[in-house]
Amino acid sequence: MDENVSLAQLARRLEDVVGELRGLPVDVERLEDGELVRQQILRAAGSARELRAMHPVGSPDTGRREQRSRRDVLDALQGGLAMRTIVHSGVLDDPRKAARLKELHAAGDLHRIIDEPIQQLLVFDRSVAFVRITPVAHSPGALLIRQQSLISILIDLFEQTWARAREVTAPVYRLSPREREVLALIAEGRSNGAIARALSITEAAVGKHVAGVFAKLELSASEDDNRRVLAVLAYLRGEVTLAHLAW
Template sequence: MDENVSLARLTHRLEEVVSELRGVPVDVERLTDGELILRQVAHALGTSDELRAMYPTGTPEVGRRGSKNMPDLLDALRRGMRVRLITHASMLDDPVKAGRLREMHAAGALCRVTDEPIQQLLVFDRSVAFLRMTPVDHAPGALLIRQQSLIAAFVDLFELTWAGSREATEPAYRLTPREHEVLALIAEGRSNSAVARALSITEAAVGKHVAGVFAKLGLPTTEDDNRRVLAVLAYLRGSVQ
């Protein structure tokens, strides 16, 4: 379907919702307490069967470990929650965030990425939604929405964005131009010192670029695997961007 037609239909749908809500009490709650928002999200994660989520940048808050107060999306996935997640493509530039996406995918989440601007949104079971109060990354506050017409419109927005996004089940690893050059030379069988001479940079700089490549490819130090070989194989398979 033509994208302009889809957007026109979505715009018309939103206009219908606004018209329907004129004069009708809207079940929308403004939340400014961060801890309260976390508790509300944690409750939804523990009781819902389905989640549609969009994240503009950064590691998804509902999917981050390391805080005793932070609800963990992985726990919800393990208990069987169906999850579809759309993130901005810039998240793949960070090896930690890209690794988190791979971890969630391995646990059962369906993940896609988009280059278009998106707003942070969580929709649980078509019954409750959380929307970032202001369209700025890490801005405090959220809207808790239970009004069904609004939720239906958010679901339409999610589905339209999902249809226009690309699969991230095996996220492409986005290297910097210099990391590409270094990896390409490694693929030719060159040592770090040879790469340094070819690029007119220091060997220490090459080492930093190689470490960055390993991190983005999720290649930890082990006794059993040769990370240079694994990185070259990923490069030759075309799974590195």
């Protein structure tokens, strides 16, 4: 199904549900306090069997908050919670967050990466959902949703986004959108100067992106290997994997 068509259908479903609920009690609670939101999330996780999550790029967590969040996720995984998480590709630009993503993915919280903007979302089973009140990253408030018709729409949104997102198991998928653009041009045989002109950026910026590509593809400097060639090979292997997944 065409992506625009499916999203349009999703929007119409949301309009229909809103129309049906107009004038009726709606089971949506507004939580303003960040600690209360966390307590409600932990309560939902304690009895849930499955979690669907989406996380946009935001300002860096404080060390204390990030460590607490990491412990919460690991505890939930050990308790048997099945987790799937979609994160924005900009997260990969932060080495600390990229390492945390890799750790949680290996622990069982299956991650996929997407370039398009996404909203903060948690859906536990088909019973309760949390949506950030405002799109501002790390704003404390959230909407706690128990209305089944709304949860069904949020699950559809997650599943369609999950289908478009990329796997994180192949190293090439760790690259940021700009790094993938640079790597695609390297695959065409272009020099750093030619890449800079094509992307309207400085040659120094291209060099920085190329270094990022080498680091994320784990291509260390060697007298015997041409890292640009190895990076292109990784890029081509990534394209084959994407084609296979699309089938």
